[in-house]
Amino acid sequence: MKKKYLFPFFFVALFLGCRSETKEGKMLSVTIEPQRYFLENIVGDSYKINTIVPAGVSPETYEPTPAMMMKLAKSAIFFKVGFLGFENAWAERLKKNNPDVKIVNCSERIELIYGEHHHATGKSEEEDEHTLLPDPHVWSSPKTARIFAENMYRALITSDPQNEEFYREKFSELIEKIDRTDSIITQLLMDIPSRSFIIYHPALSYLARDYGLKQYSIEFEGKNPSPAQMKALIDIARKEGINVVFVQQGFDTKNAIVVANEIGAKVYRINPLAYEWDKELIRIAHILAGK
Ligand SMILES: [Zn+2]
Incomplete structure (x- = not known):
């Protein structure tokens, strides 16, 4: 009787054995923590996942260290967000020096928002004015995150087709999670x-577009606002009855407090770069809903 069961067990062990071999040898790199969330939900522990930008650091001004470049070079795939900070310059360098590393743009097929997003780039103001850049924060809305995660999944099954079934099953669970987040947020808002x-x-332009919200930034073209710009913002805030002011880690909070005090709003600290992507977006929706 017992012998009968040995056979399937042997195969399961063999199968698992193969997968843990992959784990030892292969690494995947992502730019930010929310990407690690999506990827871990798809691959489980089949791969080691390396996040390039450390927690608490702005990915928009971050420059990877040579040690990080080494890790990147050892990765099977580099999943870039798409249009974030160092990504494109580093992807170019990677392509030249390590053509074996597959580079995936997770923003592909997403309808991008152009022009409202600015960063202090070190370019002259004139240059800045004439370049309409895509807003890189595509992961901040469940509707765009769905495509974002699917881009990761598609790249994975192309590069590792033996495990396609395993990834497909986990990916459909991830999509369910994203859809659940979407309906919770829709309900709340x-x-x-x-x-x-x-x-x-x-950083919440896509959330605003997809859920009928209006986002006003304190920062003006990537810089601190002038007194006239502050006044204009306060006027708008009063007219539109704004009662929520968000601040993010790594950015100035002084002006946010000034605006909030002027209009009687509350300042909320959020982290759109949190690993727990779903929890943070739901928390943001709760704040906006005032409940
Ligand atoms: Zn940004």
């Missing part, structure tokens, strides 16, 4: 005190 909010750095 249905009937709220004000559809407008203020944020220091405009």
Whole structure:
């Protein structure tokens, strides 16, 4: 009787054995923590996942260290967000020196928002004015995150087709999780005190577009606002009954507090770069909903 069961067990062990071999040898790199969340949900522990930008650091001004470049070079795939900070310059360098590393743009097929997002790039103001850059924060809305995660999944099954079935099953669970997050947020934002909010750095443009909200940033073209710009913002905030001011880690909070005090709003610290992507977005929706 017992012998009968040995056979399937042997195969399971063999199968698992193969997978843990992959784990030892292969690494995947992502730019930011929310990407690690999506990827871990798809691959489980089949791969080691390396996040390039450390927690608490702005990916928009971060420059990878040579040690990080080494890790990147050892990765099977580099999943870039798409249009974030160092990514494209480093992807070019990687392509030249390590053509074996597959580079995936996770923003592909996403309908991008152009022009409202600015960074202090070190370029002259004139140059800045004439370049319409895509807003890179595509992971901040469940509707765009769905495509974002699918881009990761597609790249994975192309590069590792033997495990396609395993990834497909996990990916469909991830999509369910994203859809659940989407419906929770939709529900929360249905009937709220004000559809407008203020944020220091405009990191929630896609959430605003996809859920009928209006985002106003304190930062003006990647820089601190002038007194006239502050006044204009305060006027808008009063007119639109704004009661939420978001600030992010790594950005100035002084002006946010000034604006909030002027309009009687509250300042909320958020982290759109949190690993727990779903929890943070739901928390943001709760704040906007005032409940
Ligand atoms: Zn940004």
